[in-house]
Amino acid sequence: MKILIISVNRNRSPVAVLPYGACVAAQAALAAGHETRLLDLMFEKEPHKAVERACRDFRPDVAGFSLRNIDNNDLRHPVSYAAEAASLIGLARRACCAKIVLGGAAAIVMPEALLRRTGADWCVRGDAAAAFPLFLSALAAGGAPLSVPGVCAIDGGRFVASPQDLSTPAGAGLFPEFGRWLDLRAYARNMSAVPLKTKLGCPFGCVYCTYPAIEGGVYRLSPPEAVLRAVRELAASGVRDIEFVDNVFNSPYGHAIELCGLLAGSRTGVRFHTMELTPEFTDAPLLAAMGRAGFAGIGITAESADDRVLAALGKNYSAAHLELAARAVEGQELPCMWIFMLGAPGETKETVERSLDFASRRVRPSDAVFFNAGVRLYPGTALEAAARREGTLIKPAAEMLDPVFYVSPGVEKDWLLKTLAAATRKNLNFIDSASLELPFLSGLYGLAHLAGIKQPLWKHTRLIRRGLRGLGVKT
Numbered sequence: 200m201k202i203l204i205i206s207v208n209r210n211r212s213p214v215a216v217l218p219y220g221a222c223v224a225a226q227a228a229l230a231a232g233h234e235t236r237l238l239d240l241m242f243e244k245e246p247h248k249a250v251e252r253a254c255r256d257f258r259p260d261v262a263g264f265s266l267r268n269i270d271n272n273d274l275r276h277p278v279s280y281a282a283e284a285a286s287l288i289g290l291a292r293r294a295c296c297a298k299i300v301l302g303g304a305a306a307i308v309m310p311e312a313l314l315r316r317t318g319a320d321w322c323v324r325g326d327a328a329a330a331f332p333l334f335l336s337a338l339a340a341g342g343a344p345l346s347v348p349g350v351c352a353i354d355g356g357r358f359v360a361s362p363q364d365l366s367t368p369a370g371a372g373l374f375p376e377f378g379r380w381l382d383l384r385a386y387a388r389n390m391s392a393v394p395l396k397t398k399l400g401c402p403f404g405c406v407y408c409t410y411p412a413i414e415g416g417v418y419r420l421s422p423p424e425a426v427l428r429a430v431r432e433l434a435a436s437g438v439r440d441i442e443f444v445d446n447v448f449n450s451p452y453g454h455a456i457e458l459c460g461l462l463a464g465s466r467t468g469v470r471f472h473t474m475e476l477t478p479e480f481t482d483a484p485l486l487a488a489m490g491r492a493g494f495a496g497i498g499i500t501a502e503s504a505d506d507r508v509l510a511a512l513g514k515n516y517s518a519a520h521l522e523l524a525a526r527a528v529e530g531q532e533l534p535c536m537w538i539f540m541l542g543a544p545g546e547t548k549e550t551v552e553r554s555l556d557f558a559s560r561r562v563r564p565s566d567a568v569f570f571n572a573g574v575r576l577y578p579g580t581a582l583e584a585a586a587r588r589e590g591t592l593i594k595p596a597a598e599m600l601d602p603v604f605y606v607s608p609g610v611e612k613d614w615l616l617k618t619l620a621a622a623t624r625k626n627l628n629f630i631d632s633a634s635l636e637l638p639f640l641s642g643l644y645g646l647a648h649l650a651g652i653k654q655p656l657w658k659h660t661r662l663i664r665r666g667l668r669g670l671g672v673k674t
């Protein structure tokens with residue numbers, strides 16, 4: 200069959216991310232013997248025209264829409280991407296006779312709502328490397344795709360779904376030939392690293408999170424040697440920055456340490472990044488191993504520095520772990536970005552102040568801190584159920600494509616946003632979603648690339664903000 204994969208994501212904040220999942224889907228279709236193309240809309244000036252042209256020229260039998268983000272996860276200025284996806288899918292319907300299938304994290308989290316909103320024929324929930332070839336062969340054989348694990352559809356007005364299979368090993372399918380499908384130079388010009396996953400799954404029980412729904416609650420580890428092979432291939436093709444996009448990079452701890460050891464011995468010249476460290480396992484030996492492996496920037500997802508809030512979020516760690524992680528960070532030179540989420544369950548003015556205090560006291564001034572305000576509520580999570588019980592969420596699940604945020608009844612939203620704005624004004628290394636709204640952020644990435652500045656750009660947060668203030672820009 201002829202398969203066209205369309206990556207719909209055009210969001211460039213905080214950075215343009217490579218459509219990893221779309222590449223996995225395209226590679227899986229190709230490996231299964233289908234003639235396959237990938238259309239990446241990230242840098243397309245006229246996405247509608249690009250979709251129409253691809254559909255008319257290629258005449259695909261199947262158009263697979265890869266939907267990464269449901270929305271921009273921004274409490275201040277929420278933007279849902281569902282309407283844009285629906286309009287692109289409508290256009291594809293008019294331009295060719297392809298069967299239309301949805302995939303990607305957004306489609307896994309809200310399949311029914313997205314099927315209804317976009318009018319797509321099916322949604323495949325799960326890892327494309329495992330599920331997509333099965334779906335395509337069922338379709339090619341004229342069989343019933345709904346018998347394939349993870350496939351769902353609207354049938355006679357009813358949502359029907361076969362159970363997702365979250366047990367297939369994280370195999371070579373997770374390492375697609377990015378250069379075959381994407382314009383990697385365009386991403387490098389935008390200071391974007393090539394993403395790689397070293398495992399699937401997330402065993403943690405954070406009350407707000409969708410990761411276990413997306414990838415399952417049990418780790419499926421890629422052998423570190425296989426990750427190294429993928430790194431070597433990317434390095435040989437000229438890639439200089441790779442970001443590990445595991446849900447949590449440093450768990451299981453031993454797997455991360457083993458991989459770092461292999462990377463250190465391989466001398467590929469690649470700079471590695473990850474924004475996905477849990478404070479629970481961030482210690483001096485890990486950071487030393489990451490330093491030797493060639494990491495150029497790390498992110499620690501702390502969320503809160505208050506024990507009650509951490510417990511209410513379902514975290515396995517406490518504020519004491521944050522202190523230990525901060526000490527480990529101080530002991531070495533890797534630039535570090537700390538990530539917090541304010542307004543979580545149990546949050547009060549006092550707990551917000553505690554997190555802000557930790558950030559100004561324990562984060563090195565040369566490092567950066569990113570604060571999210573509010574918690575995006577997703578259907579099926581424990582926090583959704585709690586918010587309904589609490590009476591703070593009334594909207595039915597089907598309407599949650601337009602983002603809904605949880606803000607603890609213990610803090611007022613306006614107070615939270617004002618307090619955060621004041622803290623980011625005062626501390627040049629603090630940023631929030633407002634900081635990412637700079638209209639010229641992509642221009643800044645382009646200039647930095649031209650000037651030969653190495654990733655990650657956020658390590659220059661203070662300098663950039665000071666420079667922008669000097670130019671009279673409010674930041």
Ligand code: B12
Nearest residue numbers: 210216220224263265268269270302303304323326327444
């Ligand atoms: C790492 C990560 C980031 C990194 C990305 C770094 C990088 N260089 O890529 C950073 C921190 C920058 C980031 C930013 C954001 N992120 Co993010 N991120 C993730 C994370 C943890 C992994 C993403 C990833 O690369 N996965 C690996 C690939 C292979 O998986 P995948 O794309 O889902 O594809 C698989 C399947 O979905 C499927 N598939 C995909 N496409 C297709 C197509 C077809 C046809 C088929 C059949 C199957 C299929 O097969 C693939 C292989 O298994 C996910 C959580 C998760 N586990 O998904 C969140 C996640 C994707 N992010 C999310 C969000 C919201 C964002 C932001 C909007 C918010 C923010 N606070 O910054 C921004 C948007 C960035 C942008 N420009 O678009 C949400 C998206 C859902 C939503 N709410 O809209 C997620 C799901 C987390 C969550 N909250 O639940 N993110």
